[in-house]
Amino acid sequence: MTDKIPKPPPPDTPDSDDFTNQWPFELSEYLKFDDNQWMHDGLESFASENVSNQVHQVSNAGEFGGGSSHFEGSSSNTSSGRENREVRERVAFKIMSEIEVLDDGYRWRKYGKKMVKNSPNPRNYYRCSVDGCNVKKRVERDKDDPRYVITTYEGNHTHPSSS
């Protein structure tokens, strides 16, 4: 099952950070959260319509390979613990597709499946198979809209997109 998807169109953005542009599916919404308040108590509403409140258009999602968001691990500076070690950017996507695993040009190795209580559907955990690339991907189906898939990316790829 390496390439279940025929990988349709990697047309003219093979090395662009905007790999979202090559997604043939309908990217309904794109969510970016610096904190983690998006699914704190609004996961249900988030999947419904509330999402429109803090959702940006895909076209504007031009930041991916550079960790643009000023994500900060801790808030205060601790006397000894300084610094946020590795800034792991988290981005959540809501895609309308029957396929959950879209081929974005990278190879993902599934490393776990878990059933969340909020949804009758299981949550899949993927990890980048490339050595040195510690990017993680979390795929979950919507609870109210099974035809929607929520993909959460964690981290940035440090290797060239194959192809």
Added chain:
DNA sequence: CGGTTTTGACCAGCGC
């Protein structure tokens, strides 16, 4: 043969 997938169990953090 290699790489990947799959299920279960384990662990950690947090809540009450």
Added chain:
DNA sequence: GCGCTGGTCAAAACCG
């Protein structure tokens, strides 16, 4: 202190 959820790893099985 215990329970629960979420997350990760591990071994085995399977595919190309």
